[in-house]
Amino acid sequence: MTPTLLRGRLLSFKRAPQSLDDTQSYLYESDGGLLIDNGLITAIGPYADVKANAPADVVEIDHRPHLIMPGFIDMHLHFPQMQVIASYAANLLEWLNTYTFPEECRFVESAHANRIATHFYDELIRHGTTTAVGYCSVHKTSADAYFAEAMKRNMRMVGGKVMMDRNAPQGLLDTPQMGYDETRSVIADWHGKGRNHVAITPRFAITSTPAQMEATQALAGEFPDLHIQTHLSENHDEIKFTCELYPEAIDYTDIYARYGLLGDRTLFGHAIHLSEREADAMSEAGSIAVHCPTSNLFLGSGLFPLKALARRDKPVRIGVATDIGGGSSYSMLRTMDEAYKIQQLLGERLNPLDSYYYMTLGNALSLSLADRIGTLDVGTDADIVILDAAATPAMALKMEVVKTLPEELFLLQTMGDDRAIVETYVAGVAAKVAL
Ligand code: GUN
Ligand code: ZN
Numbered sequence: 001m002t003p004t005l006l007r008g009r010l011l012s013f014k015r016a017p018q019s020l021d022d023t024q025s026y027l028y029e030s031d032g033g034l035l036i037d038n039g040l041i042t043a044i045g046p047y048a049d050v051k052a053n054a055p056a057d058v059v060e061i062d063h064r065p066h067l068i069m070p071g072f073i074d075m076h077l078h079f080p081q082m083q084v085i086a087s088y089a090a091n092l093l094e095w096l097n098t099y100t101f102p103e104e105c106r107f108v109e110s111a112h113a114n115r116i117a118t119h120f121y122d123e124l125i126r127h128g129t130t131t132a133v134g135y136c137s138v139h140k141t142s143a144d145a146y147f148a149e150a151m152k153r154n155m156r157m158v159g160g161k162v163m164m165d166r167n168a169p170q171g172l173l174d175t176p177q178m179g180y181d182e183t184r185s186v187i188a189d190w191h192g193k194g195r196n197h198v199a200i201t202p203r204f205a206i207t208s209t210p211a212q213m214e215a216t217q218a219l220a221g222e223f224p225d226l227h228i229q230t231h232l233s234e235n236h237d238e239i240k241f242t243c244e245l246y247p248e249a250i251d252y253t254d255i256y257a258r259y260g261l262l263g264d265r266t267l268f269g270h271a272i273h274l275s276e277r278e279a280d281a282m283s284e285a286g287s288i289a290v291h292c293p294t295s296n297l298f299l300g301s302g303l304f305p306l307k308a309l310a311r312r313d314k315p316v317r318i319g320v321a322t323d324i325g326g327g328s329s330y331s332m333l334r335t336m337d338e339a340y341k342i343q344q345l346l347g348e349r350l351n352p353l354d355s356y357y358y359m360t361l362g363n364a365l366s367l368s369l370a371d372r373i374g375t376l377d378v379g380t381d382a383d384i385v386i387l388d389a390a391a392t393p394a395m396a397l398k399m400e401v402v403k404t405l406p407e408e409l410f411l412l413q414t415m416g417d418d419r420a421i422v423e424t425y426v427a428g429v430a431a432k433v434a435l
Helices: 047-053 091-108 110-126 139-154 176-190 210-222 235-246 252-258 277-283 295-297 306-310 332-344 352-366 393-399 404-413
Strands: 004-013 024-036 040-048 059-070 071-076 130-134 159-162 198-203 227-232 265-268 288-291 317-320 385-386 423-427
Touching: 004 047, 004 352, 004 385, 024 047, 024 059, 040 047, 047 317, 059 352, 059 423, 071 227, 071 265, 071 288, 071 332, 071 352, 091 110, 091 139, 091 235, 110 130, 110 139, 110 306, 130 227, 130 423, 139 176, 159 227, 176 198, 176 210, 176 332, 198 210, 227 252, 235 252, 252 277, 277 352, 288 295, 295 332, 306 332, 317 352, 332 352, 352 404, 393 404
Parallel strands: 004 059, 071 130, 130 159, 159 198, 198 227, 227 265, 265 288, 288 317
Antiparallel strands: 004 024, 024 040, 059 385, 385 423
16 A cells, blocks of 8 residues: 555644643644554654655645544444434433334344445544444344444444343344354454454343343453443433342442443443442443433433543543434534533533543543554554534634634534544545545
């Protein structure tokens, strides 16, 4: 592959920002050069320096005046819910039973799963997302479609076949043994193939019997390096029903802890209504609470106390995600706009540096994948997004009065969507233009 030199304004985080003035938390290069070779970032710096040391045959792409950032990471979404988005329901459980479970039944058909997979990756790329952590349906066919398409596009994706053996339609149920066996075969078929990572995926405690939770525990023991993903404490009725199903547990989090699922590779979707005890337990285990703001607002689930969880004496690790199709946008920009508003309603401030940190390095750290994604560091994968803060007439007008980088980032987050994504590079290859 010919080496490529991207020119533009580079922005990449080094650590979590402590305030809006924390310029040490990120690298910003106003006329930057980013050299890409063989899918990896091989040099970064002022354009003139990188150009001077670049190979003679380098192909240059001038993205000025746009921002060049690491591709966005979406920590929680459901691949079989593309046609569930915008379903009119009063709350989580009604939404699951009325729309979501029936729709997921269709993924037993490979043809359907393959068709939706094409659209799924098109949308991720259109929105600047280069890595996502997805739930497939209960059917192995859906996981095959998910990972095969990721491999075709050379994307670094995390995902898993959902395990669920009760409280759902027959067409959506496995058994403890089936869930175990099929998860093992998804791991054998896809983990480490291309850039794929398989996650152990019990849907949530409501749809898994204790026997299935034991099977999950066995898988987690056999494959300690795999991510685990599930849902936790999203909705008050859900919490009540869950605790009735596991009366021996002291709370919802304790259910997962009892089956050995509370660890530093476990991603808990939502985790909105945690008690202090649960937050302590999450913190001690290093588990991740994945905030899904558009979903939490859409389903009326509640206001996630992001800032309060992050500043505890025992802080809870946090990720951010769209939660398609409870979530209502594929865009991580739209997602962080809603996250900002939720903190506003809680009397907290989520500054724009926080937002872009979470979408990139923060999520990469939560996935233990910061050595590969989430920054523009040399040696990491060339998964990159190009952002235009003047993408629409209204944004361009506002840009006339924007003076600082944080102001520009805030404008992009507040008004931006897929129109602000000029290009998305996957392992060094421009993927959006091809759509
Ligand atoms: N809890 C269990 N399954 C789901 C799901 O598909 N979406 C959401 N938002 N919550 C869940
Ligand atoms: Zn979810």
